[in-house]
Amino acid sequence: MNTRDLFSLQEKTAIVTGGGRGLGEQIAVAYGDAGANVVICSRNLEACQQISEVLKAKGVRSLALKCDVSNPEEIQYVVDETMKEFGRIDILVNNSGVSWGAPALEMPEDKWDKVMNINLKAVFLFSQAVGRIMKEQRSGKIINIASIAGFGGQDPTVMDAIGYSTSKGAVITFTKDLAVKLAPYNVHVNAIAPGFFPAKMAKVVIDYSGKKILERTPAGRFGSDDDMKGPALFLASDASNYVYGHVLVVDGGTSASVQ
Numbered sequence: 001m002n003t004r005d006l007f008s009l010q011e012k013t014a015i016v017t018g019g020g021r022g023l024g025e026q027i028a029v030a031y032g033d034a035g036a037n038v039v040i041c042s043r044n045l046e047a048c049q050q051i052s053e054v055l056k057a058k059g060v061r062s063l064a065l066k067c068d069v070s071n072p073e074e075i076q077y078v079v080d081e082t083m084k085e086f087g088r089i090d091i092l093v094n095n096s097g098v099s100w101g102a103p104a105l106e107m108p109e110d111k112w113d114k115v116m117n118i119n120l121k122a123v124f125l126f127s128q129a130v131g132r133i134m135k136e137q138r139s140g141k142i143i144n145i146a147s148i149a150g151f152g153g154q155d156p157t158v159m160d161a162i163g164y165s166t167s168k169g170a171v172i173t174f175t176k177d178l179a180v181k182l183a184p185y186n187v188h189v190n191a192i193a194p195g196f197f198p199a200k201m202a203k204v205v206i207d208y209s210g211k212k213i214l215e216r217t218p219a220g221r222f223g224s225d226d227d228m229k230g231p232a233l234f235l236a237s238d239a240s241n242y243v244y245g246h247v248l249v250v251d252g253g254t255s256a257s258v259q
Helices: 022-033 045-057 072-086 109-137 162-185 200-215 229-236
Strands: 013-017 037-042 062-066 091-094 140-145 187-194 247-250
Touching: 013 022, 013 072, 013 109, 022 037, 022 045, 022 091, 022 229, 037 045, 037 072, 045 062, 062 072, 072 109, 091 109, 091 229, 109 140, 109 162, 109 187, 140 162, 140 229, 162 187, 162 247, 187 229, 229 247
Parallel strands: 013 037, 013 091, 037 062, 091 140, 140 187, 187 247
Antiparallel strands: none
């Protein structure tokens, strides 16, 4: 295969949750540029529609759908509409996420549940619904957006969000376990662990401790509007066909350095 073709997504169909802004937007645009049909879903339908229209203007076939990713019925709706429109699902990116900042001993139970429902339960539910189709197809790529916060404890002066860190650590383990389960069916499950990107969810943390974060980032900068595109394309394309259960870190060297 020509090396350029390894990274092509022509005739592929991708679902990107939370694709209307931030990292999800980057990924959705990258997939459209690489030739994929792109389905964007989240609770914010208007944001999804805006990005979908941008893609359509480029000649990309795209759907924007409303979906609460913690609701199995709404997940199934997205899956059904995607199959109805495109006939297959080749790529799923579980990107939707939330956080809640609070000291560990003061974290409200309902906020803990909300974080777990969106960041972890939704990854399971969406992967399960799409995984059934990919198993029948004998092909597919599931990419879970984790975080470097999932690798261990976080300095509370930088980030005090135990629910978020816990959920992302669980996503990493979920990714590895599901990868083992689905590899015999030629379904690849991998994850990306981003560092700090100036997206909406990270803005509060960056505003609070941005200087300290940059001091711990060897690259000396936050993630840009393009830094997620290449890693996400690699894991979605044939270029990663022998990669299973991997967590690709995209953090400017933060997790590689000794703090």
